[in-house]
C-alpha cells in the first residue's frame with residue numbers, strides 16, 4: 138500500500154499508527170504458530186478512531202485485526218491488514234450496577250484487574266483463563282474464553298449481556314437481549330443493523346435449517362463449544378421456536394473472533410464471589426486411564442475445579458524456577474493427577490462435602506495418594522496448573538508441543554473413549570502427546586510434539602489435526618472448546634458442522650461484513666492451516682557466533698525462539714511478580730519480554746547484514762530493559778532478555794563503536810572507587826542541584842533520578858569489630874563483596890556480616906568487581922576477564938569446601 142495513504146490516516150487519528158518495520162514485526166505473531174507481517178499497527182484512543190480505521194479499511198479494502206493482549210493460541214490476531222490494538226487506551230471500567238450485578242467495560246480491561254475492582258462489592262466475573270492476569274475482556278469475548286471455573290460459572294458467552302459495536306460501514310450498533318417483537322421491528326431498520334437482523338432471521342427461520350444445525354453442531358451437553366458462529370445458541374429463542382423468551386445477538390458475537398463487528402463496550406453479568414472456605418484434593422494416578430476413569434464419579438460432587446496434569450507437563454514444571462516451589466504437593470512420579478476443589482460457606486459444610494468426595498475416591502480405589510491442600514497452598518497448585526501451557530514452550534530445540542488440537546471438548550461420558558482413540562491416533566503417528574487441563578469439562582489440552590521448521594512435520598501437523606477433527610466429529614464434540622478456531626481450526630469447520638451449515642455461516646458473515654474487512658481468514662474463508670507459519674520451512678539455520686554460551690538453548694536464535702507468545706510479560710504491577718518493569722511503566726508491547734524476544738528473532742532471522750546484530754531498531758527495543766532478570770525466572774519459557782540484550786549490545790557495539798554514555802555506566806565502578814575516597818565531597822556534588830544536574834545531563838540520566846550515595850564504610854574494620862564481640866566461630870565462610878556492596882550499599886554488607894557471624898561463621902571477605910556493569914552495557918570481553926579471574930580465586934575456596942555467599 139502507498140505509504141502516503143497510511144501517513145494521511147495517521148494524521149487523522151488521535152491515537153498512534155505505526156508502520157515501521159519493527160512495529161510490524163512485533164505484531165506479526167500472537168501465541169500461535171503463525172506469522173503474518175501486518176500493514177500497520179493502530180492504537181485507537183477511542184471509538185472515533187475505530188470508526189476512522191473502519192472507513193479507511195472499507196475504502197482501501199484492507200483487513201482490520203482487532204487485538205487486546207494477543208494471547209490467542211490459534212492465530213486469531215495474525216493477519217496482513219492493520220492490527221488494531223485496543224489494549225493501550227481503551228481500558229476503562231465504565232459502569233458498575235451492584236444491585237443488578239452487571240459491569241460495563243471497555244475491551245482493554247484485564248480480567249483479573251476487573252475482579253480486583255469488583256472484590257469490594259462481593260462480585261466477580263467468572264470465566265478464568267490461565268492468562269487471566271493479562272488477557273482482556275475484549276479478547277475473552279472475541280474467543281468466548283472459558284478456563285478452570287467453567288464447571289461452576291460457565292463461559293464468557295453466558296456472561297455477555299450487551300455489546301456496543303462499530304459495524305463494517307462505520308455505523309454504531311448496540312446488541313442486547315430483546316423480545317421477538319422488538320427483533321422484528323429491528324429488521325425494518327433501513328441500515329446495516331437492520332440488514333443484520335433481517336439476514337439472521339431469514340437464515341434461521343426454516344425448520345429444515347434448524348434441524349440441520351441441531352444434528353450437525355457439537356452436542357448440546359458440551360458447554361464449551363467454540364466451533365464457528367454460535368447460531369445454535371440463537372435457536373433457543375422463541376423467535377426460532379426455542380424455550381427462551383428473548384434473543385440476544387451477543388451470543389453470536391461472542392466467539393466470533395473479531396470477524397463480525399468491532400466491540401467498544403461490553404456489559405457483563407457478574408456472580409457473587411465464590412464461597413470463602415475451600416479444600417483441594419489432589420488425586421495421584423499411576424496411569425492416565427485410571428485418572429480419566431475417575432473424572433465422571435468425582436464430577437458428581439459440586440466441584441469448583443476439576444483440572445488434570447499429566448507427567449509430561451509435570452516434568453516441565455521441574456525446570457522452571459518459579460514453579461519448582463509450586464509443585465511441593467506432588468508425591469512420587471504420577472502419570473497424571475487431578476486437582477479437585479470444593480468450596481463452601483462454612484467449615485462444617487465443607488468438611489461434609491469433603492468426606493463425601495474422599496469416599497468416592499476411596500471407592501474407586503484408582504489413585505495412590507490423595508493429599509488435601511488448604512489456604513494459600515491451593516493457590517500455589519492452581520498457579521502450577523495455570524503455568525502449564527506456557528511451560529510447554531520450554532522444550533529446548535525445534536521440537537515443540539504444538540497448539541492445533543489442544544482444546545477439543547467432548548461430552549463427559551465420552552471422554553475416556555475419546556482419549557483412548559486419540560492415544561491410538563497419536564501412537565500411530567509415533568507421538569507422545571501431552572494431556573492436561575479441564576478434565577471436568579470434557580476438555581483436555583492435547584498437543585503433539587512437532588518441529589514445524591521441517592516439511593515432514595508440517596505435513597504431520599495437517600494430518601494429525603485432520604484425524605483428530607474427524608475423531609471429534611465422531612463423538613459429536615467441539616473441535617475447539619475454548620481457544621477458538623483462528624487459523625489452525627477454521628479450515629475444519631465445514632467438516633465439523635457440515636457443508637450446508639458452513640455455507641450458512643458464510644452468509645451470516647456477509648450480512649455483518651460484506652467486504653470481509655474484519656479479521657479476514659478466520660472462521661470463514663479461512664487461511665490454510667499449514668501456511669504463514671512462524672518459521673520458514675526447511676530454512677537454512679543461520680550460524681551466529683556469540684560470546685555468551687547459549688548452548689543450553691542450542692544458540693541465541695533458538696533462545697529467542699523459546700518465546701511462544703503466551704504474554705505472561707504483559708501482566709501489570711497489580712499482578713504478583715516483577716516481570717517486566719519496563720512494560721509496566723509504558724504499556725507498550727515493544728517493551729515486553731515477548732516484544733523483545735520477537736524483535737530479536739525477526740532481526741537475527743532476516744538480517745542481510747554481515748553482522749546480524751547490526752540493527753538500530755534493536756537498540757531501541759532493548760533500550761528500556763533494566764537487566765533486572767525478572768523474566769529469567771518468571772517467564773514460563775525462561776526467556777532471559779537481560780542476557781540476550783547484553784549479547785546484542787556487545788555484538789552491535791563491536792561494529793558500531795562503544796558510546797560515551799555506555800562507557801560511563803560500564804566503568805562506573807572506577808568512578809565510585811574514586812568517589813569513595815572522598816565521600817563527603819562526592820555526595821555533596823551528587824546532591825547539589827546544579828552540579829548534579831550537569832552530571833545527569835552528560836550521562837543521560839533522567840533529571841528526577843537521584844544519584845547514588847557513595848559510602849566510605851570499611852567492611853574489613855566492621856568485621857574486625859564484630860569478631861571481637863562474637864567468639865563461638867566453628868565454620869569458615871567466604872562473603873563475596875562486589876562493587877555495589879563495597880562502594881554503595883555497604884549496609885547490606887554489614888547486615889550480611891552480622892548475620893553470618895551471629896550464626897557462628899568465621900567470615901572472610903572476598904572483594905572483587907563482578908562485571909555486572911560491563912554485562913549490562915555489553916562490554917562482554919571485560920566482563921569475561923573479570924569472571925575468569927574471580928572463578929580462579931573462588932575455586933580455591935570451593936575446593937577446600939568453604940561455602941561462598943554472594944548478596945544482592
Ligand SMILES: Cc1cc2nc3c(=O)[nH]c(=O)nc-3n(C[C@H](O)[C@H](O)[C@H](O)COP(=O)(O)OP(=O)(O)OC[C@H]3O[C@@H](n4cnc5c(N)ncnc54)[C@H](O)[C@@H]3O)c2cc1C
Pocket residue numbers: 167168202203204205206207208209210213214223244265266267268271272273274275276277278279280281282283284285393394395396398399400401526527619620656702703704
Ligand atoms: C498459556 C496460555 C494459556 C491459555 N489458557 C486459556 C484458558 O485456560 N482458557 C481459555 O479460554 N483460553 C486460554 N488461552 C487463550 C487466550 O488466552 C484467551 O482466548 C484470552 O481470553 C484471549 O484474550 P486476549 O486479550 O489475549 O485476546 P486477543 O488474543 O488479543 O484476541 C482474541 C480475539 O478477540 C478479538 N478481539 C479482541 N478485541 C476485540 C474487539 N474490541 N472487538 C472485536 N474483537 C476483538 C481478536 O480479534 C481475537 O480474535 C490461553 C492462552 C495461552 C497463551
Ligand code: SF4
Pocket residue numbers: 715716717718719729730733761762763764765766767768769777778779
Ligand atoms: S530483564 Fe529486561 S525484559 Fe526481563 S523482566 Fe527485566 S526489564 Fe523486562
